[in-house]
Amino acid sequence: MLVSRTSQRTNFILSISLALLLTLILFSYPGSGTNGRPNDETVQYKGQPLSIRRDPLTRAPLIIRGIESNLLEIKNVSKLSRKEITHIGPSLVDKYKSLLKIEPDQLRLKGAEKISDTWYVSYWQTFQGVILYESSFGFSIDSHGRIKSLGALLYPHVQAPLTSKISREEALKIGQKQIKGYKKLKCMLLAESVLIYPVKKTNSIDYYRVYAFNFFPEEALHPASTVGGWAVFVDTQTGKKVLYEELLKPLGCCIPEDWVPPKPGEMKPKW
């Protein structure tokens, strides 16, 4: 009887362990959709079959691909001007508005460049004219004018303050205070902006309207210097620091021998 009870217990423990192990394997397997990675879904949008991958929190599309069809076709792509490119993104948003859940006029051109007959175009999302930090909407246009897919990080239903309660000067002082030895390091403010900073929580997003500052010590200005800088975001409503981050330098190209330090305005900001 004792032996049987012991063996029952052992079997029970073994079964539980096995079940746990199986669950662990299943949950860690890539593509199972259980590790926070959203799966692609197929939808019919106004008769057009599309493959969509959505952001797990906002449910806004991260990727939209046309299935055996293009999202948009641009005529006379070889003669495409920058002005026309500015309008392509909004046209695309207009066409897929109920999927993308933003308005066409919320886009602002981030960059457009032609490499080997293909245009690569990207935009920011804005809220009341203010850029949303790390938002993006972009696509490529091939030599035949076809846009086959798009990539996006958009925030539908943004709720953020429309004005700032504290002044830029106050915020700058708060930002500078975050850097130890700001004066001693001869730090400089190399880029600044007002942004909407979305902070993702488990089931919601907090939208902060922030003063964003990029500080770099003088030493960092030489491209060969391995010293980095800092990004500090200060809430325009409370004056509280909402982001403090070490910055890597974005470098244009290799360091020429006759290098001259750039003027602060020539440094690219982190947005």
Place this chain on the structure above:
Amino acid sequence: MVKSQSLKFLFIGLLVFLMVFACKEKPEKYSLPKLGTTAVDFNCQDLKGRIWSLDQVKGKVVLLRFWADWCPYCRYEMPIIDKYYKKLNKDGFLVLAVNVKQSAEVALAFTAQLDLTFPVPLDPDGKMAKKYGVYAIPTNFLIDREGVIREILIGEVFRDENILKDLLKNYFKM
């Protein structure tokens, strides 16, 4: 004996003082690995959930690239790199384009916009970049089939496609 001991303590004290002083109010400094040294191994997950380590890709020529979507110089080299990845992947050319300190959603949107096909591992806390002494982006490490770092290229160097082509000619018939 006592004198030599006091000197030892004084020396250690001085060393500690110097270390503390040196650490105070200094921005982070990074040091890149040396050319010809074995690349430091890593473990990181890409956008498709695959785990990558150098050990696992030995025998391949690896372009280990660090980037972020806010870096304007990182963007337009990507299609050029992808072109060579598509061309030479079957011959053992692997690109691991590590996104530094951003979310999977940011990296995914970026790669979809540019139609990139190579693996994009994620380095959300920047630990891997730090391990490699990356102080600016883009930074590229060309690692040979034996896992040795042969080239370190900082900045937007591949916008001139020939630079990448010439580098790869050392490893592949082109």
